[in-house]
Amino acid sequence: MALTDALDEMVTARELTPTIAMRILLEFDRCIVKELELLKQKTTFGAHLHTYRFCDNVWTFILENVKFKATNYSGIVEEIHADKVKVVACDSKILERK
Numbered sequence: 001m002a003l004t005d006a007l008d009e010m011v012t013a014r015e016l017t018p019t020i021a022m023r024i025l026l027e028f029d030r031c032i033v034k035e036l037e038l039l040k041q042k043t044t045f046g047a048h049l050h051t052y053r054f055c056d057n058v059w060t061f062i063l064e065n066v067k068f069k070a071t072n073y074s075g076i077v078e079e080i081h082a083d084k085v086k087v088v089a090c091d092s093k094i095l096e097r098k
Contacts, residue, residue, distance in 0.1 A: 066082045
């Protein structure tokens with residue numbers, strides 16, 4: 001959430017317009033999707049689903065007690081634990097249209 005928080009502060013301080021802030025977020029999303037497509041690494045996770053929502057073709061999930069397992073490039077399985085994770089997902093075709 002650091003990017004959205006920083007952009008919110010800049011919009012509030014009138015250093016950026018809301019339109020420019022939204023463009024930055026869209027470009028960030030496009031870049032992340034592009035880089036994730038290049039990864040060969042397999043990741044799985046398990047968690048307790050606390051809350052979910054579907055609005056305007058966007059899914060939001062709040063997960064608790066999350067355990068990620070990823071196999072690194074050396075073949076070693078790494079585990080990462082988090083108390084709470086927020087996942088926001090949308091159809092990639094929506095990003096392509098903008």
